[in-house]
Each structure stands twice: as structure tokens, then as C-alpha cells.
Amino acid sequence: MSEIATLPDGPLVGIDLGTTNSVVAAVDRAGIATAIPDEDGERILPSVVHFPRGGEPMVGAQAKAMAAVDAGRTAAAFKRGMGERTFLAGGAAFVVDGREVRPEELSAMVLTRLRLTAEAHFGRPLGGAVITVPAYFGDPERRATITAGELAGLKVLRVINEPTAAAIVNGLDDPSSSGRILVFDLGGGTFDVTVMRVGDDRSLVVEATGGDHRLGGVDFDRLIVDRMAQVAAAETGVDLRTELAALADATAKAEEMKKELSRTTTSTRPLTVGGRSLSFTLTRADFEALLDEAGYLQEIEDHIVAVLEDAGLEPAALDHVLFVGGSSRIPAMAERVRACTGREPRFSRNPDEDVARGAAMVAAKTAHEAAPPGAALAILDASSQLALMPAPRDVASRGLGSTVVDEATGATVNQIIIPAGTPVPCREEVVNRALEDGQTHLNLDLTEGDSTDVDFVRILGEHLGSFGRPVKKGHPIRVSIEYTADQLIICQAYDGETGAFIAEVKVTGGGMSDSEKESALEQLARYRL
Template identity: 35%
Template sequence: MLVGIDLGTTHSLIGRYGDNGPTLFPNALGQLLTPSVVSLDADGHALVGQAARDRLISHPGSSVASFKRWMGSDRETRLGHRSFRPEELSALVLRALIADAEAATGETVTEAVISVPAYFSDAQRKATQAAGTLAGIKVERLINEPTAAALAYGLQERRDGSRFLVFDLGGGTFDVSVLEMFEGVVEVHASAGDNFLGGEDFLDVLEKACLADLGLQRSSLDAATSGVLRQRLETAKRALTGQASATVQLAVRGETHEWSIDETRFAQLADPLLQRMRAPLERAMRDARLQPEQLDEIVLVGGASRMPLVARLVTRMFGRLPLRHVNPDQAIALGACVASGLKSRDQRLDEVVLTDVCPYSLGTEVVRRDPQGRMQGGFFEPIIHRNSVVPVSREQSFFPVNPGQSKLRLDVFQGESPMVERNIKLGELEVEIDPTRPPQENAVNLRFTYDVNGVLQVEANVSSTGKQYELVLEQNPGVLSAEQIRTRLAALAEIKIHPRSKQENLALLARAERIYEEHLTMRDQVQAWIAQFRAVLETQDEMVIREHRLELGRALDTLEST
């Protein structure tokens, strides 16, 4: 079975394209949104989703979230007695999603279309593909999130020549893409964004303001208290979507603190973040060579786009109200499902061609001669410019600087700075040239090929010798090699994800433990409930367990509402 997956920073979803169009599958708790959180229990078993999210408070040392932001890096996170790379943590989330899809359909998931931020780098895309391999599936295609959102809105069914701007603000990343529909082709004209700007950053400014107003230092809070604070600030942030103000209570060393925030002050605190959004929006429009009035629609997606201050920013910049009739949390996942249907050539879908663009300029380092005739190195020479329609292949010739050179090193970079030191190095390729020939006869033809999955192939052809070289970018820092993937796959196979049949019970226990951490006055009662429910689980009587699960859930609901 081929599925579509939205592998998000804060939540992930899975579905497929079927008889009734795109359909999303619920997890064991009946929810479509699965928190992108991983936790290890005392036995070394992995919990994924809501149970893991609650354990961020009760077991912060063995739980982790927001690891999508670390994709493409070699950062490792210690959980219990093991260390995990971002690809492995993402793979555990993927395995949980796959189990949900298989439980819903009775079919085996073998392939997937996974959405990624349009502004994901080459290394981040390769890391996402590696996560799929570690999860035991083939990643059939990576689709940029704004493109997926366009499919979810059915923009491909609009009239020819329609132009759209997709504004995608998720938990950890921000993307903007300008698209046009013409004769069955959904063409991306420009993409821009910020891989380190999302809902989590808005939560950070609330946390900073709250602690400052209360006279507290973040370093003075233990991990559990800090987790409680962020959870309550997240609730307050969501409350400000529909009401004028929100209040947060926090207990620190037996003393209860209360903090209030209104929508006006939140907008003031978040203004630097909103200004950061302006630059990618303006750049995408400039690269697409369009004026705001030339856009037919503006689409908001991503859970963080629900904030009124975001909608106001877009409305002011473009002079119109954006579209938000598709659930912003689900739009990208639904679009990934449509993309999976297109990939499998589902007969229920009209033939639609998707084109995308290269989000970064790709090139190499060159030496330039200054006005005094001196050679200066460190300059960036783009071969593929940003927002080139993919797949794209470009070739350029380069020459050695000095006579008698026997080797030429070609460094590959991505970025927009004229100097390579401020761009990202992807890899390097060393080629042998004929030292007996003068520099002007020793051309090296360098070809960059960038495909629809955002994977870059680099080839060099030495004209004087006829030799060809190819750069293996899997050797980049922060990207796993094929051998490392095999090793990590074997190690990850030992980590068992709790079966779906236990997820409801584990999630309820994790919730109870989290509430125990939060509520000082009811701890004896909550602890008694936990002990009773654990005893009921030992009976292995599903009917009795179900009755007690409902009873405990209602009791916890009552406690949290007071």
C-alpha cells in the first residue's frame, strides 16, 4: 500500500487516496493527529504520540520532541541508556503511523509519499529518506509541503492561469510558495522560507515574557516544572485564537504564580517573528515576478497559522483575506495523500503534472581576479539558481588557476551569499587534470542535476583526459551513509514500539502521571487511581480494563477542569 505522510515538527498524520478521495487514518486513541514525540520506558520500549507527550513532563530525561528541526545534522539525543539521531526518532514516529494505517486497512504499507518543508536542504531531505528506510518503507517521493497544501485545496482544479500563494507555518518551520495552474500542470514559480521559525518560537517568546514578569529564571525550574509551564503556555496561546486574554498558573517550590496575557501584548511580543516572515514572503513574490494584486488566492496552512496575528499580517501585506476552509492541521497530509494517488496513477484522479523548484542556489567555489590583478578565493559561483524548475540539469566549465596543476578540487555549496564561507558546504570532489597543458586547455565541465526529491547529483568531466567523476553526497556531514543506515537499522529493530492494543492504556497512565506532576493538592488521589488501574491491567480482562479506563479518564477530565 502506498500512503501519504505529513511528518511534522509537532504532529504527524498518515492517510491514502481511496474511493472517497484522500482519507486520514486515526491512531489508537482515535485521533488523526499523532504528536511527534518519542519516549522510552523503563524496559526500553518506545512510546510515540500522546503518551510520549505526557511523559515530557513526568519523564523528561527519556522523552524528546521537535527533533524534526535537527534533521540533516549529526546531533544525537540521549534517551535512557541509548542515543538517537534525528532520523531514528523520525523513523519511530513513522513506524507508529504505519501501524495505525495497517490497523485501519488490514493492508501492509510498503511505500510512502512524505511531505517536507520546501526550504529543506539537501541534507535534510536525505535524512527524511533515511528515516523512511529505517522505518522499513520505500520513500516513493518527497513532496514540498506548500505543493501538498495546494493539492489539498484542489487548486489544480481551478481555471488555467490561476496563481496562488501558499503560506505554511507549522510547529517548527515556515514556508511560502507561489504556484500557478496551467493546462493540467501545477507549477511552482518560487519558494522561500525559514527552517527555524514556527509555532515553537511563538511559545518561546511567551515563556520568556512569563518568566520575566514573574521574576523567575528558566535555570531555576526543574525539567518537570518547565514542561508544565510550556504546556500551559501552549494552551494559553491556543486560547488567544478565540478570546481576548488567557491566564496561566504555575506552582514553583510550593508557591503558586499566576500570569495573564492578552492578544495585544502577544502581538507586540511576537512582532520580531512576524517581521522575519516578511522577508521570505517578499522574496518569493520578487522571485516569481508578481505583484500582490496578480494573485488569485492566498492559502494558510499549518497549525500555527491559526493565530489571528498571522492572518492579520497576511491580510495587510496582500490586501485580502486568506483561504482557511481546509483544516490547517490536516491540509498537508491530505495533499500528500493526493500526491500518493497521482504517484500510483489512480484512475479517479485527472492527470495532473506537479513541478517544483530548487529552493536554494547550488554552486561551487571559484577564484576571482581583483582590479589590481591579484587572485582572491572564496567566491560562490552558482550553477543552479534558486527557484529553477526541477528536475533541472546545468553544466559549467572551470579552469585551473596555475600552470602545471595536476589536481583540481571542486567544493559544492548551497546558499545565496556571494562568499562560500556563509553558505553550506555539501561536499567536495577532487579531479586529476593534465599538468602538461596550459590552464585554458584544461577545462573541467561540472554538471549539477537536481531531481524532484531534492537530491543533487554532481558530475565532473575532464576535457583533456576524458575522465569522469561523480560526487557521492551521502558522505556529507550530518547525513548517514548506506553502511551507517544498515547499522542503525539493525540497532533500531531492537527498539519495540508498544502494540496498538496497549496504546490507550499507556497513554492514560502517562496522562495520569503528568497530572500527578502538575497537581500538588490531589497527588494522593491520583496515585491511588494509578495503582488501581495498574492492578486492573494485571487481570488482562479486556472488558474490565475498558470499564476502568473510561472511569479513570472521566476522573482525570474532572480534575483537569477544576
């Protein structure tokens, strides 16, 4: 890598914080992005944390290996719980030595390892980072990701959607990829499908996005584990899922078999259950039948159809289909996408690293555009393709609004103020009215969802504000919602006559409190990761 894109504070990096694996990358001043290897030459870090009894936490491959012998003290797939207290099966929290460890803190350990890898590579502290998130992450999950970065000692410049990051890399790596693209991003724990337009000048405009941030490779592994359990129970009378060591071993082997079946048609692994040894064989056809029976293939097709409808497109309007994420390698995915789009999928050049590479490009471009003219040249050469590329435009992945009372029915309904698919950044405002004479307060809330039915939206936060005086029925109230480029949200209400501030919603969404952050920082400072 030639001279690196840097700020006065240090080099810029992009990070793909994945459910199963994570990667850190940097970009040189020519705009070429490369994943950064650790001291062992590995570019991919498993997103797994293990807490040995009486020892320092392990992060990465070593932690993943410990899952087979000490599953109860090993955390994985915690990205799915970002912004929530619980992420384990059955809604349980991850507790070790009597202490609850939140997903943000576990993610911070992974990010710390990536930060240390990059700092060792460059021999100096980092100047800033862009972290990727699934396009279908909501505001609480995005804020939790930023919190994890801050806990890890990173200056988080912004978060960016994973499909957008992948498309940026693809667009600069392959100049022939302009046109309308469907990005199919299926990773270890999340699934995004995004339609975007890529111009000849490498401009990128997202038109629609959808998906499920709780669907991915770990779910497919679980199907194989369940089949293993059926076979083992028939031979031994023991359910391997009741034995922690057997379950951890089966889970690791299920992942191996899943990957192997993308290259071959049959895979076999030994299992030890109830003290007995047995052999388990799975064919590709068997695996595809499991995916079909579980409804995953149909769910994936439904998301593709829905996103095309949101974009107002027929499949024939697509010029390319780009596959990103490790689980996109499963042959059944290409077959299903080919059938419902009529397009031959094209794989990202490196599905495991390209999202991090795209994030590094965004980090450099963001800093380049914000820098004074003289300082900008220290980040990117003015003639580089990345410097000349217009800034990407994303869209709101979900609708945003506030609840109001329908005067005709008296029912509380969700008022959508920013519909899903609106280009971001954006700001929209509506005028509502006081409900009764003498009203002195307003209960302002912020909703996330695309339905007018309040039972089908998520309330991100609420605040009781005061008019400062009694107002009459029908008094105007201006409610505004701002959606930033990071897809973070600001919701405020003002007096429609005087312009006086009434209320601002502070998004909660189960995020960490200040005291929890302080406790996590103190705990992380004790670890040598």
C-alpha cells in the same frame, strides 16, 4: 474510503512528518484523499518520543504527556535537526542512557508508528510512501528525511514540498482556486511561503519559494514561557526555566494558551513554581505584542516580500492567499498577511491534515504515471481529476554551485550553477579551466546558497578527483549539477576534451553513516512501537 490506490506490494500513503504533529493519509482510486485514524480514532500523532527507564519507547500523545514529568528523556521538535547531529538548545545532542539518538532515528520512530497505523487500517504492508518536507529544506535535510523513512521500513517513493502538497489538495477540493496563489505555511517548527500558478486544468507551477525551517509555533510557545518565567520570578524569586518539571509544565500550558488565544481574547493557567501555586493570564494583545517585540511578525513579512520579489510580482498580482499549518490560525498572522498583500487569507479546509492528503495524492499520481497501462488502473481511475492533473512543477529553493578561483583577484568565490527559483527537475553545466600547467587533480565541491561570497554558503560535500595525467593551464573541465524532482543533488566533473570522469561529490551534510544506520536499525528492531 472506496477501493484504495495500491501497488502490487501494497497500498500507497502520504505522510506529513511535522515538527510538532504528524499525519498519514491515503487516496482511493477516485483520487479522494483521507487521513488515516489510529486504533483510538486519532488522526494526528504528536511528533514526540519518550524513553522510559527500563521500558519501551513511547511515541505520540503518551510521550508528549510524559514531557511534564520526565523532560530529560523526552525528545520533541527534532525535525529541526534533520541531517545534523544536534538539535537541542545550545547545540547539544539528545542522549538517553549514554546513547546519542539522532533526529533521523527519532523521526523513524514517529514514521514507524504511522506505518503501523496504516498497515493495521488496511490489513497489509504498505507499497510505498511520499513524505513531505519544508520547501526551504536543503539537500542534507531531504536526504535525512528519506533515511528516516527507510529506517522505519517504508519504501520512500519521493519527498515533496509541504506547500506544494497543500496546494494540490486545495486545487482539487476547490475548482475555483485557479490563478496565482501565495501559500503561507506556518507549522509548529517551520515556515514556508511559496508563490505558484494553478491552471484551470489543475496544473501547478511553483514560481518562487522562501522561508525559515527554524521558525514556527514552538518559538511562539517559548515567548509565552519566558513571560511566565518573568511573572513567576517576580512572585516567587524562582526562575521556572531552571526546574525541568516546571519548565515542561509551562511549555505544555503555553501551547494550550497559544491555541486558545486564536479563539478567545484571554487565557489563564495555573502554575506551580518553587513549591508555590500562582495564576498566569495572557491576553491576545499581550501575545501579539510578544510576537512583535521578538521580530517574528516582521520576519514573516520580510519573507513574503522577498518571495514576491523573486517571483517578479506585486501583491496585486495575487489571486488567492492560502493558509496552511496549525500556527497559521494565529490571528496576528492573518492581519500581517492581509496588510502586506491586500488579500484576505483563505484557510486550507483542514490545515492539520491537508499536507498529508496532498502527499497521498502525489504518491498515487507518481505510481500511476510510472505504471504500465494495465497496472495503472489499479492505482487511479483514468477519468479521476487526480489522474488527469498535470504533474506539479517545483523550483529549487536555494542556489547550487561550486567554488572556483577568480583569475582576476585570486580569491575563491562561489559559482552559482543552478540559481534559486530554477524549475526542477533540471540539469545545468558550466565549463571551468585548469588553474596551472601540470595540474593533475581537481578538488570539486558542491555549495548550497545564493551568494558568491563563500562565507555565506554551505558546502555540502567535496571530492578530490584525478585527470589521470598532467594537463595544461586553461584545460576545459565540465562541471554539471543535476537537481532531481525530489530536490536531491548530483554534482559531477568531466574532462572537457576526452569526456573522462574526474570527480563526483557525495553529499555528506552530517548525514548518518552506513554503520550508524545499521546500529539504528538494530536498535529500532528491539522496540515495540
